[in-house]
Amino acid sequence: MASLVNRIKRLYSDFLAADPGSIAEVYAENVEFSDPVHRIHGLGDMQGYFAGVAKNLQECRFEFDQTLIEGNTLNLWWTMHYRHPRLSGGKLLSLRGASLLRLDLEQDRVLAHEDIYxxxxxxxxxxxxxxxxxxxxxxxxxxxxxxxxx
Structure with missing residues (x-):
């Protein structure tokens, strides 16, 4: 599991650099993702989501400060640093949030990912x-x- 946690953190350390291959190294084919705006089903849609978000941002990276693991559940607390040309004059912004993940320990992939912010x-x-x-x-x-x- 430590390997998967490290891959997740590496993927989000520079969100704009994520490519379809690195996403597939973390998420299961049948992944379910949700946040306050989206509900996504399947790896292909997850890869499309990443590409869509990346084209609208100038910068996006996550700093993780708390990791809680229990069984096949992983909770990550983070601060996202992001820059969007139409928000706050394009200045760097920060947002606190958490990711709740359910893992497939046999496949070493994320089955479900919920972002809370x-x-x-x-x-x-x-x-x-x-x-x-x-x-x-x-x-x-x-x-x-x-x-x-x-």
């Missing part, structure tokens, strides 16, 4: 006018219960 913080808050409104709303909610917004 705040889509609003990733995209909507980075759009000038919309971002200002969302930050205002978050401050109002946080002010109502004593918590601080991010």
């Amino acid at each position: 705040d889509l609003g913080a990733m995209v909507y808050e980075q759009v000038p006018l919309l971002g200002s409104v969302l930050r205002y709303v978050k401050r109002g909610i946080a002010g109502g219960n004593g918590a601080q917004s991010q």
